[in-house]
Amino acid sequence: VQLVESGGGLVQPGGSLRLSCAASGFTFSSYGMSWFRQAPGKARELVASITSTGDITNYADSVKGRFTISRDNAKNTVYLQMNSLKPEDTAVYICYAAIAYWGQGTQVTVSS
DSSP, X not given: OEEEEEOOEEEOTTOOEEEEXXXXXXXXXXXXXXXXXXXXXXXXXEEEEEOTTXXXXXXXXXXXXXXXXXXXXXXXXXXXXXXXXXXGGOEEEEEEETTTEEOOOEEEEEOO
């Protein structure tokens, strides 16, 4: 099993980033997927989740209306579109598959 995140980086407040998580080694279309984040000195928190078919999504209150989770089962990839980014969104963003497997994470830094 492998989950490889990409798309992180440095962005100014109000900017946007799109994270990707490419999955392999399991039947991607059968499992829900989630994005978590962890800021320095803070607990890991759930940001967004999506069902296996993509018909149901859930978001943390702190990102509702700004972030969108989606998936492409043909490409074995889950995405996180992040708009109107704030400095408090700075964290390592980690992909999670409902087979209890974590990716390594990608750093997102929101700063002017």
